[in-house]
Amino acid sequence: MPQHSTALIVGANRGIGLGVVREYLSRGVSVIATARNPDAAAELRALAQANPGRVDIRALDMNDGAQIDAFTATLPEIDVALVNAGVSGPDHRTANKASAAEIGALMFVNAIAPTRLARHLMPKLRAGGVLAFTSSVMGSVALNPGGHELYRASKAALNSLTRGLHPELRGRGIALLTMHPGWVRTDMGGPTAAVSVEDSARGMVDTIASAAGSEDHRFLDWKGDTIAW
Numbered sequence: 001m002p003q004h005s006t007a008l009i010v011g012a013n014r015g016i017g018l019g020v021v022r023e024y025l026s027r028g029v030s031v032i033a034t035a036r037n038p039d040a041a042a043e044l045r046a047l048a049q050a051n052p053g054r055v056d057i058r059a060l061d062m063n064d065g066a067q068i069d070a071f072t073a074t075l076p077e078i079d080v081a082l083v084n085a086g087v088s089g090p091d092h093r094t095a096n097k098a099s100a101a102e103i104g105a106l107m108f109v110n111a112i113a114p115t116r117l118a119r120h121l122m123p124k125l126r127a128g129g130v131l132a133f134t135s136s137v138m139g140s141v142a143l144n145p146g147g148h149e150l151y152r153a154s155k156a157a158l159n160s161l162t163r164g165l166h167p168e169l170r171g172r173g174i175a176l177l178t179m180h181p182g183w184v185r186t187d188m189g190g191p192t193a194a195v196s197v198e199d200s201a202r203g204m205v206d207t208i209a210s211a212a213g214s215e216d217h218r219f220l221d222w223k224g225d226t227i228a229w
């Protein structure tokens, strides 16, 4: 299994992303961590202070194409990219109540923006690396029992778009992962969620490490188990 030395985490100022940064640092991996507003990212800045020279905090709003261009122009080579940022969408969660603007915003952030960003990241990934996305089991069409239909659709769209990246990576020795982090106790997952940020992050990083060396595209959960598309 190739050893990874540098990981990029997009959406790293709180929740699962912040947990993944902590986990990589504990394993000796240097991190490039993005936040929409680095000045307000107190926990991330504290991690950078405690790990001198190992946390490079960059400003990035995935919705901003000009910012993506500027960000990737100065990005060094990386072994892992985890495009983790996402939103849950309007509270009512139904297609019938949603305005066109609400639907557009949700689909753009959860599906289109990660894919566009990833195309800019792909040239920076080293052979033996992993391009991973934080999707959700709620993006599985096969396992969809109904409910939360807009969020599910946004993650199903992300899953489909990530599959579209697969041919573009062929022959480069880079694994492609679409991942479910578990139901995690974050602002999005809520306080009653089943999995701690620490356990999710540990499992996500283990799963990413295990995928290195393959060229497959897989839909895996935080324990490394396969999810039906």
Ligand SMILES: NC(=O)c1ccc[n+]([C@@H]2O[C@H](COP(=O)([O-])OP(=O)(O)OC[C@H]3O[C@@H](n4cnc5c(N)ncnc54)[C@H](OP(=O)(O)O)[C@@H]3O)[C@@H](O)[C@H]2O)c1
Binding pocket: 010, 011, 012, 013, 014, 015, 016, 017, 035, 036, 037, 060, 061, 062, 063, 084, 085, 086, 087, 088, 109, 134, 135, 136, 137, 180, 181, 182, 183, 184, 185, 186, 187, 188, 189, 190, 193
């Ligand atoms: N928690 C769960 O149970 C669960 C389950 C399945 C999947 N997920 C997925 O896991 C990922 C992380 O979730 P979480 O629970 O850690 O959520 P969270 O605590 O709400 O954090 C979301 C992160 O995404 C960032 N973000 C949102 N829109 C962005 C944009 N346009 N550009 C850049 N960053 C943006 C946020 O930045 P700001 O702080 O600036 O808003 C924040 O860093 C999401 O993709 C989510 O859909 C979560």
